[in-house]
Amino acid sequence: MDFDFSPEEDAFRARVQSFLDAHLPSEFDARDPDFLKQWNRALGEAGWLGFAWPKEAGGGGATIIEQFILKEEMSARRAPPLGSDFMGLTWVGPALIEHGSDEQKQQFLPELLAGESCWCTGYSEPGAGSDLASLSTRAERDGDDYVVNGQKIWTTLAHVAKYIFMLVRTESSSRYGGITCVLIPMDSPGIEIQPIPNLSGEVSFNQVFFKDVRVPVASRLGKEGEGWRVVVGALANERSGISEATEKLRHIEDLEELARKVMRGGRPAVEDPEVRRKLASFRTRIAAMRLTGMRHLTNQLQGRRPSSETSINKLLRGQLEIEMDAFAMGLLGTQAQTQGRWQYLSLSYHGTVIGGGTPNIQRNIIAERILGLPKD
Amino acid sequence: MDFDFSPEEDAFRARVQSFLDAHLPSEFDARDPDFLKQWNRALGEAGWLGFAWPKEAGGGGATIIEQFILKEEMSARRAPPLGSDFMGLTWVGPALIEHGSDEQKQQFLPELLAGESCWCTGYSEPGAGSDLASLSTRAERDGDDYVVNGQKIWTTLAHVAKYIFMLVRTESSSRYGGITCVLIPMDSPGIEIQPIPNLSGEVSFNQVFFKDVRVPVASRLGKEGEGWRVVVGALANERSGISEATEKLRHIEDLEELARKVMRGGRPAVEDPEVRRKLASFRTRIAAMRLTGMRHLTNQLQGRRPSSETSINKLLRGQLEIEMDAFAMGLLGTQAQTQGRWQYLSLSYHGTVIGGGTPNIQRNIIAERILGLPKD
């Protein structure tokens, strides 16, 4: 075991920190498009976009540890982590590098690396939420085209994306085997986007309807029926979840500050023994999240199959979000009923807990795949 | 709504209290056989045994409210509630009165009312725990006898009981319809009793094995195939669960005393705000248990079908047992690892939580029967 970083890794961390010192203002609005544009450009110029990709593909060829350090430092400063095209850089790029034709690579990669494209991904459908394999958006072959009909839901950023990276069904007899991956420009005729406001009234999700959308067969990524393989991906991406753990660290720091500021029973809340124990309990579990992420990272570094770490941290994170929110609202007292940063978080964390598989799905994964209990 | 008692009811309560003043020592060991014998005799002489039964059957003909008051006062003083033959008085007697032949009544009721019999009941089997209808102990007709073969488990007091009131399968094609109730002396040839020590090492349960046990058909209670009806019973027994609620009230009082006595961080634990809130939260739920019992009582008084109150209180009680135990052990600190009254309770409460249907069974009952969700 070794929790120290090498001198080279420490030097790399210092390089990231100087970049952040130079380019990330101490105060910024992560939703301001001007700021995002500027930030994106700075990221691209410094070579942080596609930093994880192989050098042959125009990327940074970073090691897993460098990626870990980069993500940790960025989330420590609450920076928008990978520019504005998160989906493109994290999922689409690596899949293109692995499975794309030369034409596809030439078409999409430079734009991605320049921070100029914006991708959305189409997996979920109204009838296929936690149970993705039951998706039913059809792509039927017609000459050199597929004709796509169906509907996607919970499509993040579809209302601003240039392309969609999506799964369609090319064969109906097999649940997983009949699924294929296609790349479609969002301005294709027959695509209609309907935003889904979230409970705070903001748009981050969309429904996307496909009516006889023609897609050249050349826009298929990977072979027909191998959509799952394409999506699962194989690039050496750092997947320890370090950003999530670091985010929670910022969350607990803010909560501690709140506990110092507000009063309970005439004294600062932080003097209440239960408040102290609760804060310590949150910090403990957040420290453990980071460490569990490091176990995942180690597995990756040693070329071992990922184990249960992701499900564990997702389940733990869900638990923490719910408990930390109830606790924060308790500290706020009557203030909880008005609008504010904490209150906004109190509504929006639900999206995080549900996203990427509900807690019940994580519990099933652990119970069935790891503990070997019977399937539902 | 009316939470007051009538002057007659108050007078009745006073009568119960004087009985307790006169016959229940301030200190006693509820497991001492001499004490139990004496207590039993006192109960019998005062007419409290079979107090709920109709006068025609030799009982006290008490109203539901009188039964409620009697139980509440007894459990308030921690008295062994109905003498030593709890099963006989609560379940067997009423079933005999409702379904018994004249011979059966003459044979069993006087003994019951004198506090001289001791019954056990045989429902659970190794393969039929939460799922009672799958019981398989067979009774085959042979002339004027049934021949019983099979095995019962979790049979409380079988090692001291004189008779067993049990369910057997007389027909195998129907799950519920093939079940019949029979009454068997425990000294019948072919019965073998094997005690099951509980986790504290004490015997309260048994396995009972039946090998070619001959039971005269005349010992059948009710008709063949109507075992369920007999067991469910119909006598106007008070079933609000008031004793359980009152028991929990004693439990929280003891816990408050403990919190006053032990120290936490150099001060009496009761001054820790979390300890205070926890104790108040326990008391709140215990108060609610009693009130929910009164809603049940009201339904009974008004001749309405019992609603969900029993499942609600069982579920709540399970939650309270677990939380109150963890809290008590926390107050005890290192003391928790040695033997003592609290520590004994900490092992034995598990029997209470599981007994009469696990929490998961209660959740299913509520979800399926009341909320109408699909069956498992």
Place this chain on the structure above:
Amino acid sequence: MNFAFSEEQEFLRNEVRKLLDTRCGLPQVRELAASPEGYSLELWGQIGELGWLGLTIPEAYGGGGLGWEELVILLEETGRHLFPSPLISTLLCAEAITRFGNDAQRQRWLPDLAIGSRIGTLAFLEESDHWSADAVGLCARRDGEGLVLDGEKRFVQDIAAADLVVVVFRCDAGELRIAVIESGSDGVSVQSREPIDATKRFGDLTLSGVRVPPDALLEGGGSATQQIQEILQLGALATASEIVGTAEGALALTVQYAKDREQFQQPIGHFQGVKHPLAETYMEIETLKSLVYFAAWALDNGDDGVALATSQAKAYASEVITRAGVTGIQLHGAVGYTLEYDIQLYLKRSKWARPMYGDEIHHYERAATLGGL
């Protein structure tokens, strides 16, 4: 011994529910929540005529002369429907006048409050955010015969709609006072605040040289500290009553969703991971009902245990509504996170209801003290 509502009470419940089902379904609630006033003046007038607003006001002053048992029924139904209106605020104002006003004051204000032609509220909370009489800091100065107020009250419910404001403050050597001031008086200004739950409006109240004439002071019987605790207690019980209905509404929506929504070729309500949390919520709501109904009875019957019973009811209610909101959203999965599905309305209401007139942290501590700890 009888722990059941009477036939008349059940009749009242049916009437209220029928009207609200018809006139205030969730589509209407959304409309009203989006309106500037936040409630329907027309519907308000109608329920005033039906006598709901004056339910507990004595008949002599135009009310129904009923008790809190009936009020709990009304509030359970308004809570279930997320009915947007200044009902609880007006109620607390009327209760303060009924309980601590003299005959002239009752004559002057109650008949209007009973029919809803005037709206009332309570201005209690200050910067310290503590629902306790000791926390009052606002101080009046003497000016000739009367008193003059300068200062702030926060989170005053329905203040934009209110005509009459019951204000709690101190004077002279710090004694507590309760007065009824008109919101139109010189020096009164209101700053509305953005609510999480747009069906519950509130704002901050600034008082700049506001005159409190002697006949505005509620001075009848008992100590002002006790009177204030009494009013806060009524607020807590009213909120707990609404919570019963709100939690039941959230549960009903979620149960229905669990029956309708299929995943893995089954309604999700088939899975114990869904059905068991719903069963727990049901258990908690029924347990809460026992506490709330008893507290209402204790209040109506002058039972000694009313303060403890109310704190127990509101403490548990605050916990129940928080969990019911979260469970409802989480079991809805992704749609629970949308504006379109109604469950989010209940989640938002839980943000209002938990702290209002004291959360579980406040009321368990109070219950501990009242219980002798």
Place this chain on the structure above:
Amino acid sequence: MNFAFSEEQEFLRNEVRKLLDTRCGLPQVRELAASPEGYSLELWGQIGELGWLGLTIPEAYGGGGLGWEELVILLEETGRHLFPSPLISTLLCAEAITRFGNDAQRQRWLPDLAIGSRIGTLAFLEESDHWSADAVGLCARRDGEGLVLDGEKRFVQDIAAADLVVVVFRCDAGELRIAVIESGSDGVSVQSREPIDATKRFGDLTLSGVRVPPDALLEGGGSATQQIQEILQLGALATASEIVGTAEGALALTVQYAKDREQFQQPIGHFQGVKHPLAETYMEIETLKSLVYFAAWALDNGDDGVALATSQAKAYASEVITRAGVTGIQLHGAVGYTLEYDIQLYLKRSKWARPMYGDEIHHYERAATLGGL
């Protein structure tokens, strides 16, 4: 960056597990628990020979010179097997001598402790039941060259078996002192107490005029307060390590039961009401492992965060083992309540493990303070 055990460490784990599987299965644990000594002298001798007892003792004094990373592995396995022995006590005694003794003291005691020919323990706790250096009240009086002790220590683990006792006390103006006394010394008497978990023995220690010769005092380096906190910290980490294995053992038993036991024509492990609590337990154990392994690394590498990491590990461990015990029993249904099924052994162990060297109440408060709150 490497958060994995080395091949050598995995080899150690396999060796330990193999031996304990063979020699100390649950039937043997039950036998030993019923014996007067509570552990097997023969097996103790054997693991002494194998070098397990002296794992962290420097090679110069007959030990293995390894670190806590290895020790955690050993303790996880002894925890998993509910292995009854004075291992942790002997370990703490040896750590105190290694860390704070001089060379002569090390020479005198460590080689015996390393092979198990002498057994050690720590006598720390007193009436106040507080796992903190400030809580020490036992006071020595001076008598000529030496010190004399009169008083009591409580819950001294494995005291009946121990030859050497590390005693913590005060002298003169209240400075803390640590000394090693022989259990056979004049004036030492032991009152065994009845444990809930018969695999963990302890008793109260009475000292009546017990002489502490100058060469029994451990005086090396740093303040005694810090040294005592260090020893308590090691106790907490050792217990947390055992808890990892114990919780895994309880989970494994319960998972197996859930696969085997059928109800309603299904293995009960099919129902989410059973499988989800098991998944939660698994998540908690894996989370705990992260905390424990890091604390061991921090300890071995002199990392500043070791005190915080240890308190976090033990606090969380106390919570995990309590829940794992209760979940295990409850999911076993009625058989969980019998003496026959093994799950009760784990429940009983949880009663020992939660408070030992500080429970979650103690360690979260400590973690809060260490974290700057």
